[in-house]
Amino acid sequence: MEMVEIVLLTVLVFFVIVSIHEWGHFYFAKRAGILVREFAIGFGPKLFSVQRGETRYTLRLIPAGGFVRMAGEDPETVEIQPGQTIAVRLVNDRVTRLYLDRLDERSNVIRGEVESVDLERSLKLALHVEGERERYDVHPAAIMIARGRETQIAPIDRQFGSKTVGQRALAIFAGPLMNFILAFALFMVYIQMAGVPMENPDRILVGSFVDDKESPAAKAGLKVGDEIRTINGQNIGVDVDKMLALIGSSGGKQMEWTVIRDGKPVNISITPVPDGENVGKVGIYPAYPSRAATFTETFAFGAKAMKNMTINIFEGFKMLILGQFELDDLGGPVKTAQVTSQIAAQGIEQLTSWTAVLSLYLGIFNLLPIPALDGSRLIFLGVEAVRGRPVDPNRESMVHFIGFAMLMLLMLAVTYNDILNLIQG
Incomplete structure (x- = not known):
């Protein structure tokens, strides 16, 4: 198999298993009526970005995962305060665009000083315009423009926290669920290709x-x-x-x-x-x-492969917890890409099976109760369901931030080790 083809297949494997995971979050969040601000593959600086409807789709530099950013999960970065001078544009007597800077450059707008504003519940805006008090209704999909960046407002019923515990849990669990479904489907495709x-x-x-x-x-x-x-x-x-x-x-x-x-x-x-x-x-x-495998054999093989690989994955986690490993036993994106390229060289059948294993691993890993992962977020929702009220969002955000920072440090360590081993052969 040609090297270019192997590289493209390796990239495709990562793209598919991460995209299907994030699509699970995205799809069920949209079904629940949550505003999804960004659908991202990778972390770090943006390489490519395009806006489609309410969501911005981005490809980022570090191929170590992805994320779906939902309204209300994090504090909104743009706020309007009483006393602030802004400009608004009206369509059918409703505010559709709110300009927070470069007001002199805006045309066909109304400028005024904010007296009161509620962009989450009542969707009302009161401005002092040339000495007169004016009140406006705000469109639920109005856009705020500041520092050259457009941000759609998120009324309370479009925010993540406003949905039921069940809806939020499903939006979170759907990511790993899609990985499990993909793994099962790929195991069945493999046995159809390889036969029995x-x-x-x-x-x-x-x-x-x-x-x-x-x-x-x-x-x-x-x-x-x-x-x-x-x-x-x-x-x-x-x-x-x-x-x-x-x-x-x-x-x-x-x-x-x-x-x-x-x-x-x-x-x-x-x-x-x-x-x-x-x-x-x-x-x-x-x-x-x-x-050729029969339908029954295909289904049975998919189930057996899922079971056996799940056992093997948890055996690996057990060794990790007990400290029965060395740094060289761990692998980051570089080592995983290296192994994937080696398997891609063996043929599409082996690559299909390996992709199924990676998808299953990604789904299981994300359900671990580690801060910043889906499993940890589900635990917080479970606590909320038992208590009848949510955990302090600031405390939860801090826990996830610390967990994410620790995961990134671990990722940097294993990636450095992978590169060192690659250089040393």
Whole structure:
């Protein structure tokens, strides 16, 4: 597989699993009537930004996740205070735009000093205009313009905090839920692509390579799908153990293979590379002939894969909590991208399975009770449901801010280690 194609597939994998997660938040927030200000992929400085309807869609520099910014989750950055001079534009006797600066440059507007303003509940604005007191209704989707930036107002019924606990919980849980659905779907797609082993196989095939370019088998000219007929004159049949024993005992020694390709025998010379224990390796994954999976088998495989990978992921978390790891065991975006590119080189089937694993991991990780993650936010909602009133928003915001800062520090540490390992080979 060409390098450019591998890079594009690697980027696509990250884009898909993050986008589907954030789309879950976005979709259910919109269904609840929440104003979604921004749908972002990545963190940090903006690389690309476009406004569509009420929402700004952005692509940011650091590919370590994404976010959906909902009105009311954070303090609004633009406020209007009594005594402030502003300019407003009316459409059908309702304020549709409020200008907070550069007032002399605004045309077709009314200028005045703010006497009172409520942009959340009553949507009323009172101005002193040329010595007269004027009262205006404000459009629920009015835009405030300040420092060259437009911000849509958020009436109380469009804010995150105004919705029921159930609606808010669903908007938060929907992100991981979409990752679980994607993982399950991709596991089923994988088994449809790879098939299931035949009940009574009559031959062994070259399933895939450990490394498409560096494995001895690939260098010697072996190809995926070749039927392994004989090794050093010995018939292999369906005996994988015999094949592995012959390869393992021939480290550094040339072997003569006969494979069947397109119905014709092909002779290939391969020299296994000895590993640290002097066991020969040729760098292939053997496989049996397969058949198409039935619908029942496809569904069962998806469920089994979800179960097994979930167990493996939690085993990894357990080792992390117990401190049974070294820094090199952890991987950030760089290492994950490196592994993804290696798997992409093995073919679309393996990449599909790996994408399912990453999506499942992202969903589970986000549900952990770590501040700034979805799991922590769900805990705060659970506390609110039990108490009958929300936790102080300032305290909750502080908890999430500290958690996010700690996650970023950890991300920087593992990314630095990933880059160092990459440079050192």
